[in-house]
Amino acid sequence: MKIKTREGREIELKQDKVDSLRMQLPGRVILPGDTGYEESRSVWNGMIDRRPSIVARCLGSADVITCVRFAHDNDLLLCIKGGGHNIAGLATADGALMLDMSLMRGVWVDTQQKIAHAQAGCLLGDVDRETQVYGLAAVLGFVSLTGIAGLTLGGGFGYLTRRWGWTADNVAGMDVVTADARLVRASNEENPDLFWALRGGGGNFGVVTGIDYALYSVGPEIVGGVVAWPATEAPKVLELYRTLAETAPPELTLALLMRPAPPAPWLPKDRHGTPIVALLACYTGNPAEGEKAVAPIKSFGSPIGDILVRRPYAQMQSLLDATQPKGRRYYWKSEYLPRIDPDLCEKVQVHASRIRSPHSAVILFQIGGALNRLGEEISPVGNRDARYVLNVASAWEQPGEDGANITWAGEAWNDMKVFSTGGTYINFLTEDEGPERTKTALGKALHRLAQVKKRWDPDNMFRTNHNIKPV
Ligand SMILES: Cc1cc2nc3c(=O)[nH]c(=O)nc-3n(C[C@H](O)[C@H](O)[C@H](O)COP(=O)(O)OP(=O)(O)OC[C@H]3O[C@@H](n4cnc5c(N)ncnc54)[C@H](O)[C@@H]3O)c2cc1C
The missing domain is CATH 3.30.465.10 (Uridine Diphospho-n-acetylenolpyruvylglucosamine Reductase; domain 3)
Incomplete structure (x- = not known):
């Protein structure tokens, strides 16, 4: 079979070698055309369409050891699929040996x-x-x-x-x-x-x-959910978000979204597809305190929908799932923010009004608190000055709409990145964001990471990621 080397050269892998891998992972080596191949190779972002040459569905560390040794001995390109949710599609690569970890869910x-x-x-x-x-x-x-x-x-x-x-x-x-x-x-x-x-x-x-x-x-019962208003209320709701978030206790996390209303049962039918502004809130402490904390949101103006209630924490954790289905086409642009600036609020409204698809959104997540108090050296995530995340999240259905939606996200990001801390989230980087953006995400940690890479992976076997070259 045709397969790629680590450096991306196409080679022929002899059948006896494939058979030996099959014998070590009985029933769990999948080739193109086999049942389960399409499921394994597909990822969340429908823009990504890559075909690994072999998929190995691992059951545990022993299978992973077998596959890594096989890749090493045959100089094969290796990719690893966790949940397959990376926007850049890093879990999959053409011609690679893919480790599909989806059977390892204990x-x-x-x-x-x-x-x-x-x-x-x-x-x-x-x-x-x-x-x-x-x-x-x-x-x-x-x-x-x-x-x-x-x-x-x-x-x-x-x-x-x-x-x-x-x-x-x-x-x-x-x-x-x-x-x-x-x-x-x-x-x-x-x-x-x-x-x-x-x-x-x-x-x-x-x-x-x-x-x-x-x-x-935490929980099991918390206070969480969403309240939505027509986008005409956005100036006031953004100001509410800005002021509430500044003083919110750490138990309360707030996110603001501007987007066309999804066809959700809790929103009136005649509002579906019309521009809305929404506040997502989750209070993970005592629910009675939580009700007090979110009262200013629930009593604000005239919402068109309100599902901010006591609910199980596990339910809150999946509240947004339906808005992010696998297979849709996605493109994001993102920055960390030190604060919500009033000028940024104006720009959020401008760019939300230019959204090109019913599924896209401009989102401000609140993250400030504990991470700001921990030392920069603790882990390479760094970005300990980040208090919010801006995500310009473009999502649409048809390949013919790629240009318009990617352009929208790019223009919105270009106009708003001036508010950034100067850092960005590595997990939100898209396929077209190269080494410069990886540097932006990892900052000062990059040099030390390259040294660790040299010790643990000097030949850069693990490269289907935002890659760090060994030094
Ligand atoms: C709808 C959606 C919502 C999201 N929400 C959040 C959020 O709330 N908070 C947040 O922080 N991020 C969020 N993200 C971003 C998310 O953290 C990244 O997309 C992340 O890469 C997803 O992990 P995965 O295992 O699903 O990815 P995959 O696409 O499977 O893998 C991503 C990368 O990790 C590597 N990898 C996977 N498994 C392993 C392993 N076992 N060992 C070594 N390397 C491995 C892969 O090789 C690849 O390079 C969200 C993404 C999506 C699409």
Whole structure:
């Protein structure tokens, strides 16, 4: 079969070699045309259409070791698919050997130590479901179908970030298969340089097979949801957001969205597709306190929809899932912000009014709090001056609409990036954002990451990521 080397050269891989891999992973080696191949190769962003030559569906560290050794011995291009949610489609590569981790979704909760051990193929919802049984939660993201591995390796933020920092700040240890096919532990005690690098430097350093998360008491009931108003109310709602967010306790996370109204049952039918401004709120402390904290939002003006209520935390964690279906075409532009400037609020409205698709949005996430208080050197995620995330999130259905939607996002970002901290989120970088943007995301940590890369992956085996060259 035709397959690619690490450097991207096409070679012929002899059938006996493919057969030997098949024998070691019975029933779990999938080739183009086999049942399950299309599912494995497809990722969340419908713009990405790549065809790995072999897919290996791993069950655990032993399978990962086998595959890494196979890739090493045959000089093959390797890619790793966690939840497949990376916007740049980094999980998949033409002609590669793909490690599909989607069978590795076990979660074990240690209630004494308050640690969840999750296999690296878990989606966020897998971890939330298991930890919430005990009224515990890890710091994860906003959409339950996202993979834990990619999210954590790039930093990670969600409704608990204001209380406890980046997801990567809340990892106790990882199990990793290295470029020389050894299973090692990465923690503050064991291989601390590798542990540091994994928490923000992406999948550059090995295949992570398990992640240990610190857990906190959260829920099961919290106060969370969305309130929406017509976009004509945007000046006032943006000002409400700006002032409320500045003084909000860490238990409360607020996000503002401007977009055409989705066809959601909680919004009146005649409003579907019309421009709205919405506040997403989640209070993860005591629900009675939460109701008081969100009262100014619920009583503000005349909303056209309000689902900001007491609800299970796990439900809140999947509230946005339906707005982000797999297979749609997506293109994002993003920056970290130090504050919400009134001038930025004006620009948010201007660019929201120019949205070209019913699925696109301009979003301001609040993340300030614990992450600002931790030291810059703790992990390469850095960006400890970030208090908000601006995401110009373009989403549409048809390839013929690519140009208009990509142009919209680019123009909006160009006009608003002046408000940036100067940093950006590595996990929100698109396919066309190259090494310069990786530098913007990783900043001063990049040099140290390159040194760690040299120690753990000198031949750059793990390169289908925002790649860090060994020095
Ligand atoms: C709808 C949506 C919502 C999102 N919401 C949030 C959010 O709330 N907060 C947030 O912080 N981010 C969010 N993100 C961004 C998300 O963190 C990144 O897209 C992340 O890369 C997804 O991880 P994944 O495992 O699904 O990705 P994949 O596409 O599977 O992988 C991404 C990268 O990680 C590498 N990788 C995956 N698994 C492993 C492994 N086991 N070992 C080594 N490397 C591995 C891959 O090779 C690839 O380079 C969101 C993304 C989407 C699409």
